[in-house]
Amino acid sequence: MPPTATYEQIKAYQQQVEKNKITPHGLGPCPRCHLESIFFKLHAYRERRFLVIVDMLVKAVFCTLVRFKCTDCGKTITSYPDFAIPHKHYSRQTIEGFSRAYVEDDQKTYQDAVIIDDAVAERAVSGRALAPSSIHRWIGTLAALIIANEDALKKSLQENSAAQLCRHPGPIQIPKKKCKTSNRRHCLLRCRWFFKIQGFLKISFHRVCNKI
Numbered sequence: 648m649p650p651t652a653t654y655e656q657i658k659a660y661q662q663q664v665e666k667n668k669i670t671p672h673g674l675g676p677c678p679r680c681h682l683e684s685i686f687f688k689l690h691a692y693r694e695r696r697f698l699v700i701v702d703m704l705v706k707a708v709f710c711t712l713v714r715f716k717c718t719d720c721g722k723t724i725t726s727y728p729d730f731a732i733p734h735k736h737y738s739r740q741t742i743e744g745f746s747r748a749y750v751e752d753d754q755k756t757y758q759d760a761v762i763i764d765d766a767v768a769e770r771a772v773s774g775r776a777l778a779p780s781s782i783h784r785w786i787g788t789l790a791a792l793i794i795a796n797e798d799a800l801k802k803s804l805q806e807n808s809a810a811q812l813c814r815h816p817g818p819i820q821i822p823k824k825k826c827k828t829s830n831r832r833h834c835l836l837r838c839r840w841f842f843k844i845q846g847f848l849k850i851s852f853h854r855v856c857n858k859i
């Protein structure tokens with residue numbers, strides 16, 4: 648089965664939104680003025696369409712995201728549930744799972760990366776198959792998130808005793824055939840580094856999206 652969020656997970660979050668159970672407390676401080684998130688105020692609700700994979704069919708599920716506002720500087724900040732990545736419709740589990748499978752396998756091409764059990768997931772409505780270029784784009788998105796939060800990730804590593812034991816697991820390398828440009832190489836290296844440390848830190852991109 649391809650990695651995905653489930654319909655039930657998304658609906659459970661929607662119920663939490665409707666019961667006003669989503670608080671800003673798990674968010675990082677304001678990125679502009681560093682005010683602690685407990686002082687954020689509810690700002691707005693925004694409906695988003697998410698894509699989940701059920702029996703190799705990509706289906707849409709709607710869910711509301713909550714935006715908070717910093718009471719000091721006025722910056723608005725979205726609280727991302729476990730299954731959401733900013734500006735992406737596919738679930739966090741799908742984006743992270745397919746990207747990880749590509750990044751950690753030296754032999755895998757983007758064409759290989761969309762295939763699960765000899766099949767490619769396709770849209771339930773249009774029949775359009777998951778494109779290899781989607782995985783290429785997802786890796787760029789994940790790398791940008793890692794780079795934007797690299798200092799916080801390194802701090803978490805320093806504070807984690809289990810991760811301390813594995814701080815030098817050997818150099819991380821990416822085969823030349825997987826990247827044409829140095830920029831792309833940097834993206835793949837950052838993703839590979841993240842996937843290597845995330846088991847020790849026990850974090851997913853959920854924490855990274857909410858600023859750790």
Ligand SMILES: [Zn+2]
Binds near residue numbers: 679680717718719
């Ligand atoms: Zn602020």
